[in-house]
Amino acid sequence: MLNLISVLSGLMTLVLALVALIPLLGWLNWLVIPMAVVGAAIGAMSAGTAGRNLNIFVLVVSAIRLVLGGGIF
Template sequence: MLNLASIGIGAVTFFFALFAFIPFLGWANWFLIPMALVGLVLGALSRSSSGRNFNIFVLLVCIVRLSLGGGIF
């Protein structure tokens, strides 16, 4: 059950992360990183590792986007 919640949080976060790829909306990643971390913790508490791995991917996407935009854009 925790794995499904982790995947759900990761999917919502990834959807908004795609939205944050629009120029001048990169600041939204600052709100998405904590959401991905919550999904990562739920995925770590579950028996399966797919939710955890998906949230790690989403977290990396958000961090790379922030680094490309200089942390703001």
């Protein structure tokens, strides 16, 4: 059950992360990163690894996007 919640959280944050890739919407990554951390924590408590891995992927993509955008853009 926790893995399902983590996967759903990861899919929601992935959609938001894809929107945040649009120029001038990089500030949205500041919302996506904490959501991905919570999803990864929930996924870490479950027996499966799919949700945790999805949230870690979203976390890495959002962090790289923030670094490339200078933290805001």
